[in-house]
Amino acid sequence: xxxxxxxxxxFAVAYAVTARAAHLSLLETQFMSLSVFAGASQFAAAGxxxxxxxxxxxxxxxxxxxxxxVLYGLSLAQQLPIHGWRQLLAAQFLTDEAYGVSVAxxxxxxxxxxxxxxxxxxxxxxxxxxxxxxxxxxxxxxxPDPKAVGADVVFPLAFLGLLVPLLAGRREVLVAAFSGxxxxxxxxxxxxxxxxxxxxxxxxxxxxxxxTPQSRRKVKP
Amino acid sequence: MTPLLTMLGMWAVTFASxxxxxxxxxxxxxxxxxxxxxxxxxxxxxxxxxxxxxxxPDALRRAVAALLCALLIWRTRQLAVGxxxxxxxxxxxxxxxxxx
Numbered sequence: 521x522x523x524x525x526x527x528x529x530x531f532a533v534a535y536a537v538t539a540r541a542a543h544l545s546l547l548e549t550q551f552m553s554l555s556v557f558a559g560a561s562q563f564a565a566a567g568x569x570x571x572x573x574x575x576x577x578x579x580x581x582x583x584x585x586x587x588x589x590v591l592y593g594l595s596l597a598q599q600l601p602i603h604g605w606r607q608l609l610a611a612q613f614l615t616d617e618a619y620g621v622s623v624a625x626x627x628x629x630x631x632x633x634x635x636x637x638x639x640x641x642x643x644x645x646x647x648x649x650x651x652x653x654x655x656x657x658x659x660x661x662x663x664p665d666p667k668a669v670g671a672d673v674v675f676p677l678a679f680l681g682l683l684v685p686l687l688a689g690r691r692e693v694l695v696a697a698f699s700g701x702x703x704x705x706x707x708x709x710x711x712x713x714x715x716x717x718x719x720x721x722x723x724x725x726x727x728x729x730x731x732t733p734q735s736r737r738k739v740k741p
Numbered sequence: 742m743t744p745l746l747t748m749l750g751m752w753a754v755t756f757a758s759x760x761x762x763x764x765x766x767x768x769x770x771x772x773x774x775x776x777x778x779x780x781x782x783x784x785x786x787x788x789x790x791x792x793x794x795x796x797x798p799d800a801l802r803r804a805v806a807a808l809l810c811a812l813l814i815w816r817t818r819q820l821a822v823g824x825x826x827x828x829x830x831x832x833x834x835x836x837x838x839x840x841x
Contacts, residue, residue, distance in 0.1 A: 578750075597765070614759045680786075680827075720788050724783075
Protein backbone atom coordinates (compact mmCIF):
# COMPACT_ATOMS: atom_id res chain seq x y z
CA UNK A 521 0.00 0.00 0.00
CA UNK A 522 2.87 2.38 0.77
CA UNK A 523 3.77 3.07 -2.89
CA UNK A 524 0.12 3.87 -3.53
CA UNK A 525 -0.05 6.35 -0.66
CA UNK A 526 3.17 7.96 -1.91
CA UNK A 527 1.73 8.10 -5.42
CA UNK A 528 -1.56 9.64 -4.31
CA UNK A 529 -0.07 12.33 -2.03
CA UNK A 530 1.63 14.57 -4.64
CA PHE A 531 -1.41 14.24 -6.86
CA ALA A 532 -3.69 15.41 -4.04
CA VAL A 533 -1.40 18.41 -3.53
CA ALA A 534 -1.47 19.18 -7.27
CA TYR A 535 -5.28 18.90 -7.30
CA ALA A 536 -5.63 21.30 -4.40
CA VAL A 537 -3.23 23.84 -5.92
CA THR A 538 -5.19 23.71 -9.20
CA ALA A 539 -8.52 24.02 -7.38
CA ARG A 540 -7.27 27.04 -5.43
CA ALA A 541 -5.93 28.55 -8.66
CA ALA A 542 -9.44 28.12 -10.08
CA HIS A 543 -10.69 30.30 -7.19
CA LEU A 544 -12.41 27.51 -5.28
CA SER A 545 -12.38 28.21 -1.55
CA LEU A 546 -10.46 26.07 0.94
CA LEU A 547 -13.75 24.54 2.09
CA GLU A 548 -14.94 23.80 -1.46
CA THR A 549 -11.59 22.26 -2.36
CA GLN A 550 -11.76 20.02 0.71
CA PHE A 551 -15.44 19.21 0.27
CA MET A 552 -14.76 17.77 -3.19
CA SER A 553 -12.09 15.46 -1.73
CA LEU A 554 -14.37 14.41 1.12
CA SER A 555 -17.43 13.71 -1.06
CA VAL A 556 -16.50 12.91 -4.68
CA PHE A 557 -13.13 11.33 -3.76
CA ALA A 558 -12.04 10.54 -7.34
CA GLY A 559 -8.65 11.96 -8.24
CA ALA A 560 -8.77 12.35 -12.00
CA SER A 561 -12.29 13.77 -12.12
CA GLN A 562 -11.64 16.14 -9.22
CA PHE A 563 -8.60 17.36 -11.04
CA ALA A 564 -10.48 17.73 -14.31
CA ALA A 565 -13.25 19.61 -12.51
CA ALA A 566 -10.72 21.97 -10.90
CA GLY A 567 -9.30 22.75 -14.34
CA UNK A 568 -12.78 23.22 -15.83
CA UNK A 569 -13.88 25.47 -12.94
CA UNK A 570 -10.78 27.55 -13.70
CA UNK A 571 -11.84 27.88 -17.35
CA UNK A 572 -15.30 29.05 -16.25
CA UNK A 573 -17.04 25.95 -17.65
CA UNK A 574 -20.71 25.45 -16.60
CA UNK A 575 -21.84 23.02 -13.90
CA UNK A 576 -23.65 20.54 -16.18
CA UNK A 577 -20.61 20.12 -18.41
CA UNK A 578 -18.44 19.47 -15.35
CA UNK A 579 -20.91 16.88 -14.03
CA UNK A 580 -21.12 15.19 -17.45
CA UNK A 581 -17.31 15.06 -17.71
CA UNK A 582 -17.16 13.61 -14.20
CA UNK A 583 -19.62 10.93 -15.20
CA UNK A 584 -17.64 10.07 -18.32
CA UNK A 585 -14.42 9.84 -16.30
CA UNK A 586 -15.92 7.78 -13.48
CA UNK A 587 -18.21 5.41 -15.33
CA UNK A 588 -15.26 2.96 -15.40
CA UNK A 589 -16.02 2.26 -11.71
CA VAL A 590 -18.93 0.15 -12.95
CA LEU A 591 -16.28 -2.30 -14.17
CA TYR A 592 -14.46 -2.37 -10.84
CA GLY A 593 -17.73 -2.93 -9.00
CA LEU A 594 -18.72 -5.77 -11.34
CA SER A 595 -15.34 -7.40 -10.89
CA LEU A 596 -15.26 -7.02 -7.09
CA ALA A 597 -18.82 -8.28 -6.70
CA GLN A 598 -17.77 -11.61 -8.27
CA GLN A 599 -15.24 -12.18 -5.48
CA LEU A 600 -17.00 -10.47 -2.61
CA PRO A 601 -20.76 -10.85 -2.31
CA ILE A 602 -21.87 -7.93 -0.10
CA HIS A 603 -25.26 -6.30 0.46
CA GLY A 604 -27.05 -3.45 2.21
CA TRP A 605 -25.04 -0.80 4.05
CA ARG A 606 -21.78 -2.66 3.38
CA GLN A 607 -22.37 -2.22 -0.35
CA LEU A 608 -23.02 1.52 0.11
CA LEU A 609 -19.86 1.92 2.19
CA ALA A 610 -17.66 -0.07 -0.21
CA ALA A 611 -19.10 1.92 -3.16
CA GLN A 612 -18.50 5.38 -1.67
CA PHE A 613 -14.75 4.83 -1.19
CA LEU A 614 -14.00 2.70 -4.27
CA THR A 615 -11.03 3.96 -6.34
CA ASP A 616 -8.68 2.63 -9.04
CA GLU A 617 -5.96 2.05 -6.47
CA ALA A 618 -8.16 0.30 -3.89
CA TYR A 619 -9.59 -1.89 -6.64
CA GLY A 620 -6.12 -2.73 -7.94
CA VAL A 621 -4.79 -3.74 -4.53
CA SER A 622 -7.91 -5.70 -3.58
CA VAL A 623 -7.95 -7.71 -6.79
CA ALA A 624 -4.18 -8.34 -6.73
CA UNK A 625 -3.58 -9.01 -3.02
CA UNK A 626 -7.05 -9.79 -1.65
CA UNK A 627 -7.26 -13.42 -2.87
CA UNK A 628 -3.86 -14.16 -1.21
CA UNK A 629 -5.27 -13.29 2.24
CA UNK A 630 -6.35 -16.20 4.46
CA UNK A 631 -10.04 -16.72 3.62
CA UNK A 632 -9.76 -14.71 0.37
CA UNK A 633 -10.79 -11.11 -0.26
CA UNK A 634 -12.77 -9.74 2.68
CA UNK A 635 -14.79 -6.59 3.21
CA UNK A 636 -12.25 -5.61 5.87
CA UNK A 637 -9.37 -5.82 3.38
CA UNK A 638 -11.26 -3.79 0.75
CA UNK A 639 -12.32 -1.12 3.25
CA UNK A 640 -8.80 -0.97 4.72
CA UNK A 641 -7.37 -0.22 1.28
CA UNK A 642 -10.17 2.23 0.48
CA UNK A 643 -10.16 4.19 3.74
CA UNK A 644 -6.37 4.46 4.06
CA UNK A 645 -6.31 6.08 0.60
CA UNK A 646 -9.19 8.33 1.64
CA UNK A 647 -7.25 9.61 4.66
CA UNK A 648 -4.06 10.24 2.64
CA UNK A 649 -6.01 11.92 -0.20
CA UNK A 650 -7.83 14.29 2.16
CA UNK A 651 -4.80 15.06 4.31
CA UNK A 652 -2.73 16.06 1.28
CA UNK A 653 -5.65 17.99 -0.22
CA UNK A 654 -5.49 20.14 2.91
CA UNK A 655 -1.69 20.48 2.61
CA UNK A 656 -2.03 21.56 -1.03
CA UNK A 657 -4.85 23.97 -0.22
CA UNK A 658 -2.81 25.66 2.47
CA UNK A 659 0.28 25.82 0.23
CA UNK A 660 -1.87 27.10 -2.65
CA UNK A 661 -3.25 29.87 -0.46
CA UNK A 662 0.26 31.36 -0.24
CA UNK A 663 0.61 31.60 -4.02
CA PRO A 664 -0.52 35.18 -4.78
CA ASP A 665 -2.01 34.79 -8.27
CA PRO A 666 -1.34 31.27 -9.56
CA LYS A 667 -1.96 32.21 -13.20
CA ALA A 668 0.50 35.11 -13.04
CA VAL A 669 3.32 32.99 -11.56
CA GLY A 670 2.51 30.07 -13.87
CA ALA A 671 1.38 27.62 -11.16
CA ASP A 672 -1.43 26.57 -13.49
CA VAL A 673 1.15 24.65 -15.54
CA VAL A 674 0.83 21.93 -12.85
CA PHE A 675 -2.54 21.00 -14.37
CA PRO A 676 -1.37 19.59 -17.73
CA LEU A 677 1.78 18.16 -16.09
CA ALA A 678 -0.19 16.12 -13.55
CA PHE A 679 -2.54 14.84 -16.27
CA LEU A 680 0.45 13.74 -18.31
CA GLY A 681 1.51 11.86 -15.19
CA LEU A 682 -1.76 9.95 -15.33
CA LEU A 683 -1.75 9.55 -19.11
CA VAL A 684 1.82 8.37 -19.79
CA PRO A 685 1.64 5.10 -17.78
CA LEU A 686 -1.56 4.20 -19.67
CA LEU A 687 0.15 4.42 -23.09
CA ALA A 688 1.08 0.74 -23.12
CA GLY A 689 0.84 0.17 -26.88
CA ARG A 690 0.39 1.70 -30.34
CA ARG A 691 -3.39 1.71 -30.06
CA GLU A 692 -3.29 3.67 -26.80
CA VAL A 693 -0.89 6.25 -28.29
CA LEU A 694 -3.10 6.57 -31.38
CA VAL A 695 -6.23 7.14 -29.27
CA ALA A 696 -4.44 9.76 -27.13
CA ALA A 697 -3.13 11.59 -30.22
CA PHE A 698 -6.52 11.48 -31.93
CA SER A 699 -8.39 12.69 -28.86
CA GLY A 700 -5.84 15.42 -28.12
CA UNK A 701 -5.94 16.79 -31.66
CA UNK A 702 -9.74 16.51 -31.83
CA UNK A 703 -9.98 18.42 -28.53
CA UNK A 704 -7.65 21.08 -29.86
CA UNK A 705 -9.80 21.53 -32.97
CA UNK A 706 -13.10 21.48 -31.09
CA UNK A 707 -11.84 23.87 -28.39
CA UNK A 708 -11.54 26.61 -31.01
CA UNK A 709 -15.29 26.45 -31.64
CA UNK A 710 -16.92 25.15 -28.42
CA UNK A 711 -16.52 25.77 -24.65
CA UNK A 712 -14.08 23.63 -22.61
CA UNK A 713 -16.52 21.22 -20.97
CA UNK A 714 -18.06 20.14 -24.28
CA UNK A 715 -14.61 19.81 -25.82
CA UNK A 716 -13.57 17.22 -23.24
CA UNK A 717 -16.85 15.34 -23.60
CA UNK A 718 -16.77 15.20 -27.40
CA UNK A 719 -13.08 14.35 -27.69
CA UNK A 720 -13.32 11.94 -24.74
CA UNK A 721 -16.21 10.04 -26.31
CA UNK A 722 -14.63 10.17 -29.79
CA UNK A 723 -11.29 8.82 -28.58
CA UNK A 724 -12.82 6.03 -26.51
CA UNK A 725 -15.04 4.98 -29.44
CA UNK A 726 -11.98 4.89 -31.71
CA UNK A 727 -10.19 2.74 -29.13
CA UNK A 728 -13.15 0.37 -28.92
CA UNK A 729 -13.39 0.13 -32.73
CA UNK A 730 -9.65 -0.55 -33.01
CA UNK A 731 -9.79 -3.24 -30.30
CA THR A 732 -12.94 -5.16 -31.11
CA PRO A 733 -12.39 -6.21 -34.75
CA GLN A 734 -8.85 -7.35 -33.90
CA SER A 735 -10.00 -9.59 -31.07
CA ARG A 736 -12.60 -11.04 -33.43
CA ARG A 737 -9.96 -11.65 -36.08
CA LYS A 738 -7.92 -13.62 -33.57
CA VAL A 739 -10.87 -15.95 -32.95
CA LYS A 740 -11.19 -16.79 -36.67
CA PRO A 741 -8.71 -19.37 -38.02
CA MET B 742 -24.77 26.60 -10.89
CA THR B 743 -22.72 27.22 -7.73
CA PRO B 744 -19.52 25.17 -7.24
CA LEU B 745 -21.13 23.40 -4.27
CA LEU B 746 -24.17 22.27 -6.32
CA THR B 747 -21.86 21.15 -9.13
CA MET B 748 -19.86 19.10 -6.62
CA LEU B 749 -23.03 17.47 -5.27
CA GLY B 750 -23.88 16.50 -8.85
CA MET B 751 -20.35 15.13 -9.36
CA TRP B 752 -20.72 13.14 -6.15
CA ALA B 753 -24.07 11.71 -7.29
CA VAL B 754 -22.85 10.50 -10.70
CA THR B 755 -19.61 9.12 -9.20
CA PHE B 756 -21.38 7.26 -6.42
CA ALA B 757 -23.94 5.89 -8.88
CA SER B 758 -21.14 4.45 -11.07
CA UNK B 759 -19.45 2.86 -8.06
CA UNK B 760 -22.65 1.44 -6.63
CA UNK B 761 -24.06 0.14 -9.91
CA UNK B 762 -21.22 -2.31 -10.53
CA UNK B 763 -21.20 -3.64 -6.97
CA UNK B 764 -24.95 -4.21 -7.06
CA UNK B 765 -24.93 -5.97 -10.49
CA UNK B 766 -22.50 -8.78 -9.67
CA UNK B 767 -23.47 -11.18 -12.46
CA UNK B 768 -23.70 -8.81 -15.46
CA UNK B 769 -21.39 -9.23 -18.46
CA UNK B 770 -20.76 -6.32 -20.85
CA UNK B 771 -20.10 -6.79 -24.60
CA UNK B 772 -16.38 -6.59 -25.42
CA UNK B 773 -16.89 -3.40 -27.46
CA UNK B 774 -18.13 -1.50 -24.38
CA UNK B 775 -15.48 -3.03 -22.14
CA UNK B 776 -12.87 -1.67 -24.56
CA UNK B 777 -14.71 1.68 -24.69
CA UNK B 778 -14.56 2.01 -20.89
CA UNK B 779 -10.88 1.05 -20.89
CA UNK B 780 -10.05 3.83 -23.38
CA UNK B 781 -12.07 6.57 -21.66
CA UNK B 782 -9.29 7.68 -19.26
CA UNK B 783 -6.66 7.80 -22.04
CA UNK B 784 -8.96 9.77 -24.28
CA UNK B 785 -10.19 12.21 -21.61
CA UNK B 786 -6.71 12.89 -20.20
CA UNK B 787 -5.36 13.69 -23.68
CA UNK B 788 -8.39 15.93 -24.36
CA UNK B 789 -7.64 17.85 -21.16
CA UNK B 790 -3.89 18.27 -21.74
CA UNK B 791 -3.62 19.31 -25.40
CA UNK B 792 -6.01 22.32 -25.53
CA UNK B 793 -4.78 23.53 -22.12
CA UNK B 794 -1.21 23.76 -23.44
CA UNK B 795 -2.08 24.88 -26.97
CA UNK B 796 -4.35 27.75 -25.90
CA UNK B 797 -1.89 29.26 -23.37
CA PRO B 798 -0.16 32.51 -24.38
CA ASP B 799 3.24 30.79 -23.90
CA ALA B 800 2.17 27.52 -25.53
CA LEU B 801 5.60 26.58 -26.89
CA ARG B 802 7.27 26.90 -23.47
CA ARG B 803 4.53 24.80 -21.86
CA ALA B 804 4.80 22.20 -24.60
CA VAL B 805 8.55 21.82 -23.96
CA ALA B 806 7.95 21.51 -20.19
CA ALA B 807 5.21 18.94 -20.83
CA LEU B 808 7.48 16.93 -23.13
CA LEU B 809 10.22 16.90 -20.47
CA CYS B 810 7.68 15.84 -17.84
CA ALA B 811 6.24 13.06 -20.04
CA LEU B 812 9.70 11.70 -20.90
CA LEU B 813 10.74 11.63 -17.24
CA ILE B 814 7.54 9.90 -16.12
CA TRP B 815 7.92 7.40 -18.93
CA ARG B 816 11.54 6.63 -17.94
CA THR B 817 11.30 6.82 -14.12
CA ARG B 818 7.60 5.95 -13.52
CA GLN B 819 7.71 8.61 -10.79
CA LEU B 820 4.84 11.09 -10.97
CA ALA B 821 6.45 13.56 -8.55
CA VAL B 822 9.80 13.59 -10.42
CA GLY B 823 8.05 14.30 -13.72
CA UNK B 824 5.85 17.08 -12.38
CA UNK B 825 8.63 18.80 -10.42
CA UNK B 826 11.15 18.66 -13.30
CA UNK B 827 8.51 19.79 -15.80
CA UNK B 828 7.63 22.68 -13.52
CA UNK B 829 11.31 23.55 -12.98
CA UNK B 830 11.94 23.35 -16.73
CA UNK B 831 9.04 25.71 -17.38
CA UNK B 832 10.37 28.16 -14.82
CA UNK B 833 13.91 28.13 -16.18
CA UNK B 834 12.61 28.85 -19.71
CA UNK B 835 10.41 31.61 -18.31
CA UNK B 836 13.24 33.13 -16.32
CA UNK B 837 15.54 33.06 -19.37
CA UNK B 838 12.74 34.56 -21.44
CA UNK B 839 13.03 31.79 -24.06
CA UNK B 840 10.23 30.39 -26.23
CA UNK B 841 7.82 33.11 -25.20
